[in-house]
Amino acid sequence: MFVGLFARKQTIKFFAIAAIIIAFIANLAQYPSVELGGYTMYGMIEVTKFSIIFNAVAIGSTLLYFLLSGSEFEKVGDHVADYFALVFFILAGISLAATFSNLLMLFLAIEIMSIPQYILAGSDKKNLKSNEAALKYFLMGCFSTGVLLMGITLIYGSAGTFEIASLGLGAENVSPLALCGTILVAFALAFKVSAVPFHFWTPDVYDGSPTVFTSFMATVVKAGGFIAFVRLFHVGFAGGEISSHWMLLLSIITALTLVLGNFTAVFQQSVKRMLAYSSIAQAGFMMFAVIAMNLAAAQGIVLYAAAYSIATIGIFAVLLRLKDYTFEGFNGLAKKEPLLAFAVTVFLFSLAGIPVTAGFFAKYFVLAAAIQQGHLLWLVILAVLCAAISVYYYFRVIMAMYFKQGDPQVEPVSGGFKAGLILTVILVLALGLFPNLLLGCL
Amino acid sequence: MLTVLLILIPFIAGLIAFGLKGSGPKALAVISSLATVATAIGAWCRLGSAPDSLSFTANWIPQLGSQFRVGLDGMGMMLCLLTAIAFLLVFISIYNRNYESSNSFYGLMLLSQAGLTGVFTAYDALQFYIFWELALIPVYFLCSLWGGDKRIAVTFKFFVYTFLGSLLMLVGIIYLYTQNPDHSFSWESFTNLHLGADQQNWLFWLFFVAFAIKMPVFPFHTWQPDTYEQSPTPVTMILSGIMVKMGVFGVIRWLVPVLPEGAHMWTDVAIVLSIIGIIYASCIAMVQSDLKRLIAYSSIAHIGLMSAAIFSHTEQGMQGVLLQMFNHGINIIGLWIIVEIIQQRFHIKNMDELGGIAQKAPRMAIFLVIISLANIGLPLTNGFVGEFLMFSGLFQYNHWFMAVAGLGIILAAVYTLNMIQKVMFGNANALTETATDLQPSEMLALSLVVAIILVLGVYPKPILDLVSNTTAVVLKF
Structure with a gap:
């Protein structure tokens, strides 16, 4: 992962892509060995088919992200190698989040995911909004980390173990200690996936950060937060009386997230900010996977993570090529760059x-x-x-591109970018026609 | 395999059309629709002798037990035939027109044909849902790109309306699937569910709203007049000729067989809504001066009668609906063809500014009169048989319902004759002085329409025989 640090600037992107492909292959290479059942490592992490497939989705999305937007890294600042390294750190955190079997590892995973994000958010050092985003994210993030730690402590106090499989919270009588702990953990994780009412950081941070990093934070990282969420609640807090408590709580959070995310997205003028709210709205759908707790939910979260990440990365990649991030900036794109417009339409x-x-x-x-x-x-x-309702704001972009006249300011796009975009479109359509490509592996 | 071909021909032709230039797409569209009509007729011939050869099954998502399953029964066959003929008529009638970026226009038209045929042949609920949505997307782009001045807002309203309806249906489909011990979406297993009355009670509305928006039944119709008015007329033909039949089809194929008790429980509500629609739309049609809006409202009235007749749950009513689905499709397309011609010649569609066209264009006048009379169901035209059967079905269910719905016929005669008089007869004004009569391609399309009207008016047996097995199946539930 550090190989990028020592390389010349032009070759950094190449190394990053090579490294991510190796990571992708290494991840899948474990697949045959867990076909019949997972294995654990000192009770800290547990590798299963499910986690491998999720990691494949996360790493694959990052690969697409590098292919489509990797060249934009250079425009943010001078420390290109650092940015790539930070992305790799986040990825390490995500794979930990998909495999943890101990509350301590959960904490580590969340922190490894979060800290590089604070830096990425503030990487555009001369931009005031970027600084604001980083500071805001950092303060709020630290606070939620504290809450998470507090929750874990309370659960430990009640259960006497960090092992999520043997917490035994599903028993008949739930101690107030364990209940408080569960709720605090739920709140902290809800913060990480920007569920309402813990979402206030999201629009500002996503809007203020350099767009190229927003695109990563809003997709792969968010999916990583969800996988931790799903894993903890499905394995650790399932069954018994406790699940009825947190299920009610999370249902309310889900409802709020859906309503607020969608309604606020309608009123946005900037596509970037609209996507920030849409990411809240989409989080509402992913919350279903947490509260439903069945096989369909597990399949759903993997598919959702893939579908949402790929499509959003694609839209951001095109957005990065535009000068004007408002809806008007898209006017007439279909005439000028038909391929870009078509790809964005498929993603939307x-x-x-x-x-x-x-x-x-x-x-x-x-x-x-x-x-x-x-x-x-x-x-x-x-x-x-x-x-x-979500159709309203997604289709506003389509209407702007196809039905309105305008002269959008687009940077010239290379053939490689177009090829990457076509690949992404094919992936979206292939998963839409044959979801068993992904589900068959679970 | 013929059934798959019915979907594949327009689909592939549509994809190719995007890449063609000049008059290529136009020619390809006509060739493809001729091939589709031939395939449909071929399928019709085999329906009696070897019906199994028309169904096709392939594994699609084994994890869900969802299959790609197409097949044809009488109703499906009839609607596929209607779709094939309708697209042929549309393509012939607009052969002289030149659309801006015609490759996309014809490409999208052909794709929507593939989607519609997919809806009519699907025997797997998930697949049905997917085609149901797919048929909508090309139409959305067609209306928004080539429509009138207010097209963007109007089409968007149409899209959101129908999308919301379909999502509710999706919830219903998933619910039925979770109740299904077979873990299958197949039509047969859905009809064998026999859910409790309380479940059917609310599930009915999830499906009915989706279908009612599509048909449209009062009070879900508000998208329709605007959309018909703003869409380019060839698309309006497809919308009113075929897409509304998706709603009627949905009720007959999915709603009544899958949720028979739900349908039974809400029969009166559904019929009353339909009849309100008939009367309301007919009254509004009488005061319309815009030609397109008038026909749009008349379409609501006709669909209302079909919807009421389905829920009467009688043999005559059902046969009448199935026959009328075909006839209404043909008649309304005929009407739209003439509207399109008028709009092209004079660039207005306000009836008060027209008049006296018959003097200059007698052939057009004759066609309009015949098609309009068929549309109000005069004896010896195709509309008569279907309407007669529907009314007698409704009569068997409840005399009063039939009596009120019957008012619709009188009102229809009023606004239709009024329209003919205003548009064709009276004194010609400066604008209509310049009228020219029909061109060969328009002549051909309209002659086909009138031929079908007269033949089926005298001898409707082929269609009635074709759909009788569907009626028998539906009435068993």
Whole structure:
């Protein structure tokens, strides 16, 4: 991972891409050995098929991200190698988040994911907004870390162990200690995935950070937060009385996230800020996977992470090439750059959950998980109404590109970028037509 | 395999059309739709002798038990035939027009044809849902790119409306799937579910709203007149000729067989809504001066009658609906073809500014009169048989419902004859003085329409025989 630090500037991107491909292959190489069951390492991490597939999604998305937006790193500042290294650190945190089996490892995973983000958010040193974003994120992030640690302590106090599989919280009588701990942990993780009402940092941080890093933070990192969330609650806090307590709490958080994220996104004027709110809204859908706790939920979160990350990375990659981030900046893009406009349309369809794109099956699985669960039907109907609202702001971009006249300021795009974009579009459509490409491995 | 071909031909032709230039897309569209009509007729011939050869199954998502399953029964066959013929008529009638970036125009048209055929042939609920959405996307772009001045807002309203409806249906489909011990989305297993009455009670609305928006049934119709008015007329033909049939089809294929008790429980509500739609739309149609809006409202009235007749759950009613689905599709497309011609010649669609066209264009006048009379169901035209059967079905269910719905016929005669008089007869003004009669391609399309009207008006048996097995199946539930 440090190889980038010593290389010449031009070759850094090349090394990064090579390294990520090696990481991707190394990750998949473990797959045959866990086909029949996972293995554990000193009770700290547990590698299963599920975590390997999730890591493959995270690493694969990062690869696409490097291919599409890697060249934009240079425009942020001088320390290009550092940026790549930080991204790799985050990735290490994510793979830990997908495999932890001990609360201490959870804490480490979350911190390894978060600290490099604080730096990336502030990497545009001369920009006041970037500084503000970094500071805000850092302060709020530290606070939530404290809450997480407090929660873990309380749970330890009640259960006497850090092992998530043997917490034994599913028993008949829940001690107030354990309940408080669970709630605090839930709050801290809700902060990390920017669920309402812990989302206030999101729009400012996503808007203030250099766009190229926003694109990573809003996608792969968020998916990493969710995998930690799902893992902890499905393994550690499942069953018994305790699950009914946190399930109610998380249902309310989900409902708030869906409503607030979608309604606020409608009123945004900047596409970048709209995507920030849309990421909150999409988090609402991913929350379903946490509360539903069944097979469909586990499949759903992997598919959702893939669909959402790929599509959002794609949109950001195009956004980076535009001068003007408002909706008007997209006016007439279809005439000038038909390929870019078509790709963005496919990505937006995917985010809106329209069939034959990956987003449709992602939404399908999380909704199916919630319906199977039984008493979440009210939430499902609410989610469906919110999905209809989301069409409004996603289609505003499509309308601007295709139906409005304008002369968008686009940087010239290279053939390689176009090829990467086409690859991404194919991936989105392939997952939309044959979701079993991914699910078959689970 | 013929069924798969029905979807594949327009789909592939559509993709190719995007890459062609000049008059290439136009020619390709006509060739592809001729091939589709031929395939549909071929399938019709085999439906009696070897119906199994028309279904096709392939594994699609084994984890979910969802399959790619297409097949044809009488109703599916009839609607595929209608789709094939309708697109052929549309393409012939606009052959002289030149659209801006015509490759995209024809490409999207053909893609929507593939989507529609997919809806009518799907026997797997998930696949049905996917085609249902797919048929909408090309139409959204067609309306927004080539429509009238207010197209963007209007089409968007249309899209959000139908998208919300379909999402509710998706929730319903997933719920049914979770209740299904077979872990399958197949039509057969869904119809074997026999859910409790309380479940069917609310599930009915998830599906009914989706279909009612598409049809549209009062009070879900508000998107329709605006969209018909603002869309480019060829797209309006598809919308009113075929897309609204998706809603009727959905009720007959999925709603009634899967949720029979739910449908039974809400019969009166559904019929009352439909009848309110008939009367309301007919009254509004009478005071319209815009030609396109008038036909849009008349379409709401016709669909309302079909919806009411389905829920009457009688043999005549059902046969009437199925026959009328075909006839209404043909008639309304005929009407739109003439509207399109008028709009092209005079660039207005306000009836008060027209008049006296018959003097200059007698052939056009004759066609308009025949098609309009068929549209209001005069004997010896195709509209008569279907409407008669629907009314007699409704009569068997409840006399009063039939009596109120019957008012719709009288109102229809009023606004239709009024329209003919204002547009075709009376004194010609400065604008209509310049009228020219039909061109060969328009002549061809309209002659086909009138031929179908007259043949089916006298001898509707082929279609009635074709759909009778569907009626029998649906009435069993």
